[in-house]
Amino acid sequence: MGSQTAAGSALAISAATPATLDATGYAALTFTEINQVEKLGSFGASFAKVEFQPLKGAKQKYKGSADYGALQPSIAIDSLDAGQTILQTASDDETQKLYSFRVTYQDGAKRYFQGRSFGSPETADGADSMLMATPTIEICTKVIKVAAA
Amino acid sequence: MSTTPKMVSATVTTDFNDAGSDRKFVAGATEELTAGEFANYRAAGLVEASVEKPVTDAPSSPAKPKRPRAPRTAKAKS
Numbered sequence: 001m002g003s004q005t006a007a008g009s010a011l012a013i014s015a016a017t018p019a020t021l022d023a024t025g026y027a028a029l030t031f032t033e034i035n036q037v038e039k040l041g042s043f044g045a046s047f048a049k050v051e052f053q054p055l056k057g058a059k060q061k062y063k064g065s066a067d068y069g070a071l072q073p074s075i076a077i078d079s080l081d082a083g084q085t086i087l088q089t090a091s092d093d094e095t096q097k098l099y100s101f102r103v104t105y106q107d108g109a110k111r112y113f114q115g116r117s118f119g120s121p122e123t124a125d126g127a128d129s130m131l132m133a134t135p136t137i138e139i140c141t142k143v144i145k146v147a148a149a
Numbered sequence: 150m151s152t153t154p155k156m157v158s159a160t161v162t163t164d165f166n167d168a169g170s171d172r173k174f175v176a177g178a179t180e181e182l183t184a185g186e187f188a189n190y191r192a193a194g195l196v197e198a199s200v201e202k203p204v205t206d207a208p209s210s211p212a213k214p215k216r217p218r219a220p221r222t223a224k225a226k227s
Binding site for chain 2: 010012013014015016029030031032033034035036078080081082083085086088089
Protein backbone atom coordinates (compact mmCIF):
# COMPACT_ATOMS: atom_id res chain seq x y z
CA MET A 1 0.00 0.00 0.00
CA GLY A 2 1.18 3.54 -0.71
CA SER A 3 -0.35 6.37 1.26
CA GLN A 4 -2.73 5.59 4.06
CA THR A 5 -4.52 7.32 6.88
CA ALA A 6 -3.70 6.83 10.53
CA ALA A 7 -7.11 5.25 11.16
CA GLY A 8 -6.79 1.69 12.39
CA SER A 9 -3.31 2.17 13.78
CA ALA A 10 -2.66 0.51 17.10
CA LEU A 11 -0.18 0.68 19.95
CA ALA A 12 0.73 -2.41 21.98
CA ILE A 13 3.07 -3.10 24.87
CA SER A 14 4.93 -6.11 26.23
CA ALA A 15 6.57 -6.50 29.60
CA ALA A 16 9.13 -8.79 27.98
CA THR A 17 12.23 -7.88 26.02
CA PRO A 18 13.22 -9.58 22.75
CA ALA A 19 16.06 -12.09 22.52
CA THR A 20 17.36 -10.19 19.51
CA LEU A 21 16.73 -6.57 18.55
CA ASP A 22 15.32 -7.37 15.14
CA ALA A 23 11.97 -8.19 13.58
CA THR A 24 12.26 -11.86 14.47
CA GLY A 25 13.04 -11.12 18.10
CA TYR A 26 10.13 -8.73 18.48
CA ALA A 27 7.71 -10.94 16.55
CA ALA A 28 8.32 -13.69 19.10
CA LEU A 29 6.95 -11.51 21.91
CA THR A 30 3.34 -11.35 23.03
CA PHE A 31 2.01 -7.80 22.94
CA THR A 32 -1.08 -6.46 24.67
CA GLU A 33 -2.93 -3.76 22.78
CA ILE A 34 -3.47 -0.39 24.43
CA ASN A 35 -7.08 0.60 23.91
CA GLN A 36 -8.62 4.04 23.40
CA VAL A 37 -5.62 5.66 21.74
CA GLU A 38 -6.57 8.94 20.09
CA LYS A 39 -3.21 9.92 18.63
CA LEU A 40 0.22 8.37 18.52
CA GLY A 41 2.17 11.47 17.61
CA SER A 42 5.50 11.53 15.84
CA PHE A 43 8.45 9.33 16.67
CA GLY A 44 11.70 8.26 15.14
CA ALA A 45 15.41 8.87 15.34
CA SER A 46 17.07 12.23 14.90
CA PHE A 47 20.76 13.04 15.06
CA ALA A 48 22.60 15.78 16.82
CA LYS A 49 24.23 18.24 14.46
CA VAL A 50 27.95 18.68 14.81
CA GLU A 51 29.23 21.77 13.05
CA PHE A 52 32.69 22.98 12.21
CA GLN A 53 33.53 26.26 10.61
CA PRO A 54 37.00 26.19 9.07
CA LEU A 55 38.79 29.40 8.36
CA LYS A 56 38.67 28.55 4.71
CA GLY A 57 35.52 27.12 3.15
CA ALA A 58 31.91 26.52 4.01
CA LYS A 59 30.55 25.31 7.32
CA GLN A 60 30.87 21.58 7.67
CA LYS A 61 28.05 19.58 9.21
CA TYR A 62 28.29 16.10 10.66
CA LYS A 63 25.80 13.71 12.16
CA GLY A 64 26.37 13.27 15.86
CA SER A 65 24.70 11.06 18.42
CA ALA A 66 21.36 9.46 17.63
CA ASP A 67 18.27 10.19 19.70
CA TYR A 68 15.53 7.69 19.01
CA GLY A 69 12.89 10.16 20.12
CA ALA A 70 9.80 9.75 22.21
CA LEU A 71 6.27 8.60 21.68
CA GLN A 72 3.58 10.75 23.27
CA PRO A 73 0.22 9.18 22.62
CA SER A 74 -3.00 10.65 23.95
CA ILE A 75 -5.27 8.04 25.46
CA ALA A 76 -8.79 8.13 26.85
CA ILE A 77 -8.41 6.51 30.25
CA ASP A 78 -10.00 3.07 30.59
CA SER A 79 -9.22 1.56 33.96
CA LEU A 80 -10.37 -1.89 32.79
CA ASP A 81 -8.02 -2.04 29.82
CA ALA A 82 -5.12 -4.45 30.22
CA GLY A 83 -2.82 -2.56 27.84
CA GLN A 84 -3.35 0.74 29.65
CA THR A 85 -2.73 -0.98 32.98
CA ILE A 86 0.59 -2.38 31.75
CA LEU A 87 1.54 1.06 30.43
CA GLN A 88 0.64 2.60 33.78
CA THR A 89 2.80 -0.05 35.47
CA ALA A 90 5.65 0.95 33.15
CA SER A 91 5.10 4.60 34.09
CA ASP A 92 5.13 3.82 37.81
CA ASP A 93 8.16 1.52 37.50
CA GLU A 94 11.06 3.14 39.35
CA THR A 95 13.63 0.74 37.90
CA GLN A 96 15.42 1.07 34.57
CA LYS A 97 13.42 -1.81 33.09
CA LEU A 98 12.75 -1.58 29.39
CA TYR A 99 9.35 -2.40 27.96
CA SER A 100 8.76 -3.41 24.35
CA PHE A 101 6.33 -1.53 22.12
CA ARG A 102 4.71 -2.25 18.79
CA VAL A 103 2.98 0.26 16.54
CA THR A 104 0.83 -1.28 13.81
CA TYR A 105 -0.37 0.79 10.89
CA GLN A 106 -3.53 0.39 8.90
CA ASP A 107 -1.85 -1.70 6.19
CA GLY A 108 -0.22 -4.02 8.72
CA ALA A 109 3.24 -2.44 8.69
CA LYS A 110 4.86 -2.53 12.12
CA ARG A 111 7.31 -0.51 14.14
CA TYR A 112 9.06 -2.15 17.08
CA PHE A 113 11.15 -0.56 19.79
CA GLN A 114 11.95 -0.63 23.47
CA GLY A 115 11.44 2.26 25.81
CA ARG A 116 10.76 3.60 29.25
CA SER A 117 7.66 5.51 30.21
CA PHE A 118 8.66 8.64 32.07
CA GLY A 119 5.21 9.33 33.45
CA SER A 120 1.61 9.39 32.42
CA PRO A 121 -0.08 12.62 33.50
CA GLU A 122 -3.85 12.65 33.46
CA THR A 123 -5.91 15.52 32.10
CA ALA A 124 -9.42 16.36 33.28
CA ASP A 125 -10.47 19.14 30.93
CA GLY A 126 -13.93 20.55 30.22
CA ALA A 127 -17.18 18.75 30.92
CA ASP A 128 -17.49 17.67 27.29
CA SER A 129 -14.15 15.97 27.10
CA MET A 130 -12.80 12.59 28.04
CA LEU A 131 -10.41 11.99 30.89
CA MET A 132 -7.13 11.66 29.05
CA ALA A 133 -3.65 10.34 29.78
CA THR A 134 -0.58 11.54 27.91
CA PRO A 135 2.33 9.24 28.69
CA THR A 136 5.83 10.01 27.48
CA ILE A 137 7.57 6.89 26.22
CA GLU A 138 11.22 7.62 25.62
CA ILE A 139 12.49 5.32 22.89
CA CYS A 140 15.77 3.71 23.88
CA THR A 141 16.51 1.43 20.94
CA LYS A 142 16.54 1.69 17.20
CA VAL A 143 13.04 1.58 15.73
CA ILE A 144 12.70 -1.63 13.73
CA LYS A 145 10.50 -1.16 10.68
CA VAL A 146 8.62 -4.12 9.24
CA ALA A 147 6.77 -3.60 5.99
CA ALA A 148 3.22 -4.81 5.51
CA ALA A 149 3.06 -8.42 4.42
CA MET B 150 6.11 -25.86 11.47
CA SER B 151 3.60 -24.86 14.10
CA THR B 152 4.10 -25.17 17.80
CA THR B 153 1.47 -25.20 20.49
CA PRO B 154 2.06 -22.30 22.88
CA LYS B 155 2.76 -23.23 26.47
CA MET B 156 -0.31 -22.46 28.53
CA VAL B 157 -0.36 -21.15 32.08
CA SER B 158 -3.24 -21.47 34.49
CA ALA B 159 -3.84 -18.07 36.08
CA THR B 160 -6.23 -16.60 38.61
CA VAL B 161 -7.66 -13.22 37.66
CA THR B 162 -7.20 -10.74 40.50
CA THR B 163 -9.27 -7.87 39.11
CA ASP B 164 -11.77 -7.38 36.30
CA PHE B 165 -10.11 -6.33 33.03
CA ASN B 166 -10.47 -6.46 29.25
CA ASP B 167 -7.98 -7.17 26.50
CA ALA B 168 -8.75 -4.95 23.51
CA GLY B 169 -6.51 -6.92 21.17
CA SER B 170 -8.22 -10.25 21.72
CA ASP B 171 -11.61 -8.86 22.82
CA ARG B 172 -11.46 -11.12 25.86
CA LYS B 173 -13.05 -10.08 29.13
CA PHE B 174 -11.69 -11.35 32.42
CA VAL B 175 -13.57 -11.51 35.72
CA ALA B 176 -11.91 -11.37 39.12
CA GLY B 177 -11.63 -14.75 40.78
CA ALA B 178 -11.90 -16.73 37.56
CA THR B 179 -9.22 -19.16 36.47
CA GLU B 180 -8.03 -18.68 32.91
CA GLU B 181 -5.67 -20.52 30.60
CA LEU B 182 -3.22 -18.00 29.15
CA THR B 183 -0.21 -18.24 26.90
CA ALA B 184 3.09 -17.65 28.69
CA GLY B 185 3.38 -14.27 26.98
CA GLU B 186 -0.12 -13.16 27.98
CA PHE B 187 0.51 -14.32 31.52
CA ALA B 188 3.80 -12.39 31.74
CA ASN B 189 2.14 -9.18 30.56
CA TYR B 190 -0.92 -9.48 32.78
CA ARG B 191 1.12 -10.50 35.82
CA ALA B 192 3.49 -7.54 35.34
CA ALA B 193 0.44 -5.31 35.62
CA GLY B 194 -0.90 -7.16 38.66
CA LEU B 195 -3.96 -8.40 36.79
CA VAL B 196 -3.41 -12.11 37.34
CA GLU B 197 -1.39 -14.43 39.50
CA ALA B 198 -0.35 -18.01 38.98
CA SER B 199 -2.99 -20.49 40.08
CA VAL B 200 -1.84 -22.53 43.01
CA GLU B 201 -2.30 -26.18 42.23
CA LYS B 202 -3.27 -28.43 45.09
CA PRO B 203 -0.42 -30.79 45.96
CA VAL B 204 -1.12 -34.38 45.05
CA THR B 205 -0.52 -36.74 47.95
CA ASP B 206 -1.49 -40.27 48.86
CA ALA B 207 -2.87 -39.19 52.21
CA PRO B 208 -6.58 -39.79 52.70
CA SER B 209 -8.82 -36.77 52.89
CA SER B 210 -10.02 -37.53 56.44
CA PRO B 211 -7.68 -38.42 59.27
CA ALA B 212 -7.67 -41.98 60.50
CA LYS B 213 -9.67 -42.71 63.63
CA PRO B 214 -7.53 -43.17 66.72
CA LYS B 215 -7.34 -46.72 67.91
CA ARG B 216 -9.47 -47.57 70.85
CA PRO B 217 -7.29 -48.78 73.71
CA ARG B 218 -7.58 -52.45 74.28
CA ALA B 219 -9.08 -53.63 77.49
CA PRO B 220 -6.79 -55.91 79.45
CA ARG B 221 -7.54 -59.60 79.02
CA THR B 222 -9.31 -61.24 81.83
CA ALA B 223 -9.30 -64.94 82.56
CA LYS B 224 -12.54 -66.63 81.57
CA ALA B 225 -14.47 -68.07 84.41
CA LYS B 226 -14.57 -71.87 84.29
CA SER B 227 -17.95 -73.43 84.61
